Amino acid sequence: MKTVKLGMIGFGNVAKGFLEALQQMDSFYKSEYGLEFVVTAVVSQRFGCVYNPQGLSLEKLIKAENLSQIKDVERKDWNAISMIHQSESDAILELSSTNLVNGNPATLHIQEALMSGKNVVTSNKGPIALNFDDLQKIAVQNNLKIGYEAAVMSGTPALMLGTDLLRHNGILSAKGIFNGTCNYILTEMEKGLEFDEALKLAQEYGYAETDPSGDVEGLDTAGKVAILSQIIFNQNLTPDKFEFSGITKISKKDIENGLKEQKRWKLIGEVKKVDQEIIASVKAQLLPMSDPLANVMGATNAIQYETKLLGKVTLVGAGAGRLETAAGILQDLINIYK
């Protein structure tokens, strides 16, 4: 049995989903892969750090709303950076909130972890969309790995499908539906709601945030397209380098007109190779019903690769969710340590 000690940055939804998923799958990973994952440290911005080099109780962590509620455990006055340096941990899970402007503080955390000899797994789009080149250089120099599968389509293996299973076919393009909020809104509008009504419903169900602009104006999708550009085409195309737009200008009438022609509006993020150039875009498109992407409904996501040898391959699955995001983090951890 190999024991892998994890230091976690962040104690929000993603972190808690990870702890729940690990509790569910723990015995399977021990028997299937001979791997035991132990959480030794959790640090949050508001409530400091809990620490046990032998491993914290998953049950206690899962029950706690915040770190201050966890009793009978050593507390440290560490922030994320000091946790990285001082905790006993083999890998750092960077689960702080996404920043698509400069990637921080996640980028700083990942840099620090790599320079301290620790592997990193993150679900955070910012550092991978914006700073991957620099981070990957440090990782390679130190013979370490960065895992980022959860940053696009949560645990649905959108990235590894391309890098591990399709690359040898000659990838020409990658496009898809990468924002569940937008796809949910478009699906509800097909039932007769105007954009504003559908957005309100999405907020009530927790699909959309109070400030939904990052979703409905396309920035979130642009971040994912930037990641695909980097990981699939090895090209640094940050969201400020290409045009992106969202679904705010689509009306109920547009959707009805599309349906009359057997077509559906979808917010499509795309990156493709044209001659030797890599071109990225995010915009709402009217797709014929025969396109597998046209049939992806509700909060579900999908990615479609076009390849030279194999034509089009489409993967449809969850794009968000607590356990679903955890699935992506666990995929990276198992890949690094098995």
Place this chain on the structure above:
Amino acid sequence: MKTVKLGMIGFGNVAKGFLEALQQMDSFYKSEYGLEFVVTAVVSQRFGCVYNPQGLSLEKLIKAENLSQIKDVERKDWNAISMIHQSESDAILELSSTNLVNGNPATLHIQEALMSGKNVVTSNKGPIALNFDDLQKIAVQNNLKIGYEAAVMSGTPALMLGTDLLRHNGILSAKGIFNGTCNYILTEMEKGLEFDEALKLAQEYGYAETDPSGDVEGLDTAGKVAILSQIIFNQNLTPDKFEFSGITKISKKDIENGLKEQKRWKLIGEVKKVDQEIIASVKAQLLPMSDPLANVMGATNAIQYETKLLGKVTLVGAGAGRLETAAGILQDLINIYK
């Protein structure tokens, strides 16, 4: 640069598609993976064996209709077994025609190759559906690999999606549309044809063979379900151990009635874990349009995994074709040698 020498058994459509795909992608594999694949021997049942330990010309092989047409090259009176033993080759590609009764001669070829210290890649369902346990034992004893991705959904990575990218989520079931001929026929019947008329059309377009019974009565799908049972659930469930049926009893009227309820008939192969038991089946099912499998049309195939952590994940892509099958064979070769 690592050079991998290949001995090929069979010179039919799959073999020729492989040679064409290799010619297209050769320089990419050299630069991307540092791998050079060289075909040293090709043996066919009717036209003997051509051999060049330094590598045969891909161009000459591609142009030839059969092996007798290849000039200026050494001919050997080897059959498949003697080619395995006497050719300089690191891996054997077993590309003879499928036999779902006892797996031969492919199973014998694979066994012989493994016992001679050579890796094997096959697109042949028979040996994997029927004899995998025994073959895998020999492979493990000799520290060798068997590649079989192309046996289900050609190059669409249906199997590795499960084994490499989804296993850690706890796979509960794998089901899908695994026979393009049946799905093509059902799609045409939706346009108003009766079964017999649609079958005739499928034969005209080359989707269905002169004797289409293996496709339309479900045996081909049952072979793929047997492979999934073996590879995903490690359970030997050959087609004689479960019930399977096809689409011969579905009428135009049935399809119309389904559409009235917003449902579609699909031939679904499935293997699932119920308590600790693995249950396999192949039968036509009426799926609601909201199911991603209901929207897979024409000769396209799809597989849907259900998992504990991630829910349902669906992969849609080619299920057959020359280059598409080659894509699966190349995936295995690259996985073994990179």
